[in-house]
Amino acid sequence: MKAKQVSVFLENKSGRLNEVAQILGEAGINISAFTVADTSDFGVLRLIVSEPEKAYSVLKENQFSARTTDxxxxxxxxxxxxxxxxxxxxxxxxxxxxxxxxxxxxxxxxxxxxxxxxxxxxxxxxxxxxxxxxxxxxxxx
CATH class of the missing domain: 3.30.2130.10 (VC0802-like)
Structure with missing residues (x-):
């Protein structure tokens, strides 16, 4: 089935992944799956979540570079x-x-x-x- 994935671009800095998890948790969004691909300067966090549009919105509100992808x-x-x-x-x-x-x-x-x-x-x-x-x-x- 077709689904929406949320991708978040993260600087390779300590604590950034936890910030995303905390923001989504506080918004009541469940993370079903995730993967991280990284380079020396940044990473791409890809997530399957319970509410992808809401996740996108709360991440943008918190100054994260995010997008949704089919x-x-x-x-x-x-x-x-x-x-x-x-x-x-x-x-x-x-x-x-x-x-x-x-x-x-x-x-x-x-x-x-x-x-x-x-x-x-x-x-x-x-x-x-x-x-x-x-x-x-x-x-x-």
């Missing part, structure tokens, strides 16, 4: 080979992935956060190949 969330079996199978299908369908990250829901299910260059093509490819992905159990978009 991503695809796909449930996958949490077992060896499931990610490879999904990526092989997307590659065969010509879906280019800018980046992805994942988090586990429980012992059986993982959620893959995918940022493809073409959201609609990615969703259509996953739906078209649902049966192949279902052979790993628990797949749903």
């Amino acid at each position: 991503v695809v969330l796909a449930n996958s079996p949490n077992r060896p080979g499931a990610l490879s199978k999904m990526l092989k299908i997307l590659n065969a369908e010509g879906v280019f992935i800018e980046y992805l990250y994942a988090f586990t829901m429980n012992e059986e299910t993982a959620v893959i956060v995918i940022r493809p260059t073409n959201i609609d093509k990615c969703i259509a490819s996953l739906e078209k190949n649902r049966d192949a992905l279902l052979s790993n159990n628990n797949y749903k978009l």
Whole structure:
């Protein structure tokens, strides 16, 4: 399914990540998943949150450089080979992935956060190949 991700640009300074977590917590926004990519000068914090538009607003109000981005969330079996199978299908369908990250829901299910260059093509490819992905159990978009 299509979802909104919040991206926050952070200076590489002690405490900046905690500031974001504190601001979101005080606003009642739950963080389901996050990843940080960094360079020597700054980092990009990417978040899946309960209320992305509210998160964007409160971060901007607190002088953070933030934006929202569309991503695809796909449930996958949490077992060896499931990610490879999904990526092989997307590659065969010509879906280019800018980046992805994942988090586990429980012992059986993982959620893959995918940022493809073409959201609609990615969703259509996953739906078209649902049966192949279902052979790993628990797949749903």
